[in-house]
Amino acid sequence: MSLVIVDTGCANISSVYCAFQRLGVDAKVSRDLTVIKNASRLLVPGVGAARQAMANLHERDLITTLQQAEQPLLGICLGMQLLTDHSEEGDVDCLGLIPGQVKRMQVGDLRLPHMGWNTLQVEESAQNHPLLKGIGEKDYVYFVHSFAVAPSDTTLARCNYGSDFAAVIGKGNKLGAQFHPERSGAVGARLLQNFLAFNG
Numbered sequence: 001m002s003l004v005i006v007d008t009g010c011a012n013i014s015s016v017y018c019a020f021q022r023l024g025v026d027a028k029v030s031r032d033l034t035v036i037k038n039a040s041r042l043l044v045p046g047v048g049a050a051r052q053a054m055a056n057l058h059e060r061d062l063i064t065t066l067q068q069a070e071q072p073l074l075g076i077c078l079g080m081q082l083l084t085d086h087s088e089e090g091d092v093d094c095l096g097l098i099p100g101q102v103k104r105m106q107v108g109d110l111r112l113p114h115m116g117w118n119t120l121q122v123e124e125s126a127q128n129h130p131l132l133k134g135i136g137e138k139d140y141v142y143f144v145h146s147f148a149v150a151p152s153d154t155t156l157a158r159c160n161y162g163s164d165f166a167a168v169i170g171k172g173n174k175l176g177a178q179f180h181p182e183r184s185g186a187v188g189a190r191l192l193q194n195f196l197a198f199n200g
Contacts, residue, residue, distance in 0.1 A: 001196065004039035006066070007031040009056040010046045010078065012182070019182035023193060031060045040071055041196065046078030050102065050147070051090025053078055067095055072173040074195045080169065080176030081147065089147045097174045100149040100166070107162030113146040114161045118179075120168070120187075126156040131168065131175055131194050139187045141167070141179040148178060173200030 005016055005027050013029055020027040027043070030036060044066070046053050057063050066073070075083045084100035086093055094102070105112060117140045122132055135157075148165035151158050157168040159178070168191075169176045175195065181188030 001025075001041065002039050003027040003041045003043065003196065004036055005029045005043045005045060006036060006062065007060070008044060008046055008053060008062075008079070009060070010048055010053060012045050012047045012077070012180070015182045016043065016045045016076070019189070019192060023189060023196070025196065031062065033061065033065050036062070036065055036069075041198075042066075042069055042071060042073040043195075044073065044075040044079035044082060046075070046080075046082060047144075048078060049090055050078065050081055050087035050094065051092045053082055054090075054092050054094060057082070057095075063095065067097065070173075072195065072198050072200050073097070073175065075176040076182075077145065077178060077180055080178050081149065083169075083174060083176050084149055087147065098154050098169050098171045098176060100152060100154060100169065102147050102149055105146055105148050105162065105165065110162045113144055114148075115144045116142065118143055118159050118161060120157045120159060122157045123155055126168075126170075129156050129170065130198050131170065131191065132156060133194050134190050135187060135194075141181070141184040141187055143179045145178060173198070
């Protein structure tokens with residue numbers, strides 16, 4: 001099993017790499033198209049703004065390669081948002097791998113960004129999804145974001161901060177987590193382990 005963390009030019013790559021090291025997995029960080037195409041699993045990390053992240057992917061000639069990837073792929077935080085159709089943050093088209101629109105969160109009197117620990121609510125239709133094996137209702141995970149994807153039929157788990165948003169999404173073997181698994185303790189580690197075992 002070869003795991004490649006796609007070098008998107010974002011700041012959280014080293015922490016994601018270390019999270020897999022703690023699981024005994026020596027992931028490779030790469031922007032090389034051949035290495036990415038030959039990986040058995042891909043992880044797309046991301047922090048920051050969608051427009052800049054998509055510009056980085058374009059500059060590195062990664063967009064078509066990711067859009068055509070056949071292996072299981074997991075996007076985390078901004079990386080999840082990049083898997084959708086479009087982001088309101090910078091008004092930019094994304095990879096279009098999972099249907100969805102990224103919009104600024106509507107949180108009422110609460111502060112943005114949504115930063116800190118919050119609970120997951122696993123969708124009834126996703127109770128047996130392999131990515132969420134061993135992850136239950138009211139498990140806490142760590143978020144840092146101001147934009148989010150609205151719940152839809154691709155939502156595997158949701159969260160509430162002023163209003164509901166998609167915390168985990170999936171379509172086929174393309175998956176996304178809005179929270180930071182690498183900062184979410186045992187629950188985050190379990191999700192990463194589940195991804196490593198996921199066969200699509």
